[in-house]
Amino acid sequence: SSAVWAMQAWSLREPIVKAVPKEDLLILDLNGAKCRKDSAFWGYSAIAGNLHNFGGRINLHGDLPLLASNQYATAAKRSPNIVGSGLFMESIEQNPVYYDLAFEMPLHRDSIDVEKWLADYARRRYGAVSQNAETAWTVYLLRSAYTRGTNGTEFSSIIAARPALDVKKSGPNAGFAIPYHPTDLIQAEALLLQDADKLGDSRPYRFDIIDIQRQIMSNLGQAIHKQAAKAFKEKDKTTFRLHSQRFLELLKDVDTLLRTRPEFNFDRWLTQARRWGTTPEEQDLYEKDATALFTIWGADKDPFIFDYGWKEWAGLIDGYYLKRWEKFYAMLEEHLDKGTEYSEQGLPLTHNREAFRANDFYSSLGDWELQYVSTPGKARTPITQGDEIETAQRMYRKYAALADEYYREGVQRDEVKEENRFENLGKK
Structure with missing residues (x-):
């Protein structure tokens, strides 16, 4: 059979993993934690993931600097068996900026400048050039809701x-x-509302x-x-x-x-x-x-x-x-x-x-x-x-x-x- 087993990495057991031939198993590191270690998963193919949302809860959050650092490239240097990146959220109806960047990163070989990306994002998203909107995103939103360490449970x-x-x-x-x-969010909103016209x-x-x-x-x-x-x-x-x-x-x-x-x-x-x-x-x-x-x-x-x-x-x-x-x-x-x-x-x-x-x-x-x-x-x-x-x-x-x-x-x-x-x- 050409089927491949997919196994979540929450509670891996080495004997269970090694009971399956390497070519038949793909491990899903849902929140990417294990992929940040050297020589992860005993050489088995794995996906470096992010688990950004639980239960469809509505809360502004998401580690944009982490995404911009190119987690896949970093993980693959530590463990060559890391074969891709993935998203394993329980819902996807909030924080569109996070998913915009997450789905773009596989097109980049290395890290990107997140501030430069956000300035371009503001122009693309709103269809007009607005210094206020760019500042709202590159300064106040980036250092608040979308700063480092804001992935995971809301x-x-x-x-x-x-x-x-x-x-x-x-x-x-x-x-x-x-x-x-x-x-900081109040400042971001003030800047965005100033350019409502x-x-x-x-x-x-x-x-x-x-x-x-x-x-x-x-x-x-x-x-x-x-x-x-x-x-x-x-x-x-x-x-x-x-x-x-x-x-x-x-x-x-x-x-x-x-x-x-x-x-x-x-x-x-x-x-x-x-x-x-x-x-x-x-x-x-x-x-x-x-x-x-x-x-x-x-x-x-x-x-x-x-x-x-x-x-x-x-x-x-x-x-x-x-x-x-x-x-x-x-x-x-x-x-x-x-x-x-x-x-x-x-x-x-x-x-x-x-x-x-x-x-x-x-x-x-x-x-x-x-x-x-x-x-x-x-x-x-x-x-x-x-x-x-x-x-x-x-x-x-x-x-x-x-x-x-x-x-x-x-x-x-x-x-x-x-x-x-x-x-x-x-x-x-």
């Missing part, structure tokens, strides 16, 4: 996280972190300004919730209400922002799922399954790896994530009003976060979550609504000002307001 989303005072994760994998200064006819431009603004707001949500949780612990009702209401308003605004585009859109997802059904019962089942995939991840009673496939998507935020946070903050406010205590200390955990039914509140929330999954007819019409540029500019002005307030400690104001970009944009 950091958690405060929006998609199951609510808690001390929120640990939004899924069963990586916890909360922002591996760059969040004001020049670049506004470009669909990729409209996609990017929405996506970057989404990440700005998601990052800021972490700081806002921390202040709400702090105020609750200090039994400061007024301050708790201020920050909790700001956080809920941010979620509503992110939903409004994302609804301008079809890509990050739960309403479109549900509508498409229902179209596969040939009877009303089948359509309802497909909608239930399409909802479970992003929420409870399949279990019908006591989900274990719930929110594995979390998404910052319009419709899912408004209908699911926002409602969870509203219920949680209402519960906390009731404790403040009654003067009673609420603590998460000692609650049972799963994947290092509160279990699905960790206490009475979470059990009640779980009942609601399961009901949401089973409820048909959730898709809103119209699926898309609003203009991307107008919406992004409006959200930018509002949340750049809030970011200045929440990031003030330890941040120089002239770093946040370089060349008064916030004020200049507000006058456009």
